[in-house]
Amino acid sequence: MSASEEYPAFRLGESRFDQRSFYGRLRHFLNVIDPRTLFVSESHLNASVRMLEQFKNGSLPPGVTDAQLWEAQKIKQAIIHPDTGEKIFMPFRMSGYIPFGTPVVVGLLLPNQTLLSTVFWQWLNQSHNACVNYSNRNASQPTSGSKFLQGYLGAVTSAVSIAVGLSVFVQKAERFSPATRLLVQRFIPFPAVGCLCCRGAHGWCCQCTVWCVWRLSAWPCPSPSACSLSSPRSTCLCLNQRLLQRQTARL
Structure with missing residues (x-):
């Protein structure tokens, strides 16, 4: 791959990768969650x-x-909130999610989770998600x-209950x-977390993310009601695109 294909002509506020293909959207998302930006x-x-x-x-x-311009834009978008202009706390950046x-x-x-450990890890997971959502919200x-508190309490209650x-x-x-009981217990966290991705606790758009990644054409979002500007969910690629647009207007 040539340098011109790897780094096309710089476009302020736009993605470096072709958003009309799955591979381009995949590379864009991997670029967003690149943990190397945590050490800038x-x-x-x-x-x-x-x-x-x-x-x-x-x-x-x-x-x-x-290449320098694309890298500069990647760094700014990974660290600075597009609305507030403030640095996002490191653990709650998209690049820190992994x-x-x-x-x-x-x-x-x-394995061998007790009732207390099950509650603790489900609470910690939903708390981390809530902090990421709030830190990357549409301010x-x-x-x-x-x-936000209502959504957080609803998410924690639902996850723990399930x-x-x-x-x-x-x-x-x-x-x-x-043996079967032990195997099934290993998979219990998946429905507990997955069910929350399908409910509207406070504007979740996990389903929308899946659609946006796998569609042959990226925009517009096929589920705009789940991916509105009022949604605090930053992992949705549609919302990420709109954040880029708002950030461009503020540069």
Whole structure:
């Protein structure tokens, strides 16, 4: 692959990858969650922001390449909230979702869970998700704290109820052999988490994300009601595209 194909002509606020294909959308999403941006220094961040401002004003110094501009935009979008202009707390950035979320997933899948450990890991998982959602929310449209709290409590209550209920059901299922019971218990976290992705606790759009990634044409979103600007869910690619558009207007 040539350098021109790897780094096309820079377009402010747009994706570096072709959003009309699945492979392009996949590469875009992998770029968004790249954990290397967690280690960007303050001086590097400031230099990236300054470079983008110079590009917008038409005052770029000679010798700046498209690769440098794409990298600068990636760094700014990974660290700075497009509405508030403030740095997002590291554990709640999209680029931090894998390194900070993986320990929680491991905890959810630990064998021989007790009732207390099941409640704890489900609560921790939903708390982490809620913090990521809030930190990447659409701050251009004020939303009351009570609405986020209601969504958070609903998510935690639902996840814990499903996980605990299924655990009790499996333990009391007499027709399950010990080996089968142990195997089924390993998969209990999946329905507990998956059911929440399909409900509207506070504007979830996990289903919308799946559609947007797999569709042959990326836009418009086939489920706009689940992916509106009022949704705090940043993992949806449709919402990510709109965040890019708002960020461009603020550069």
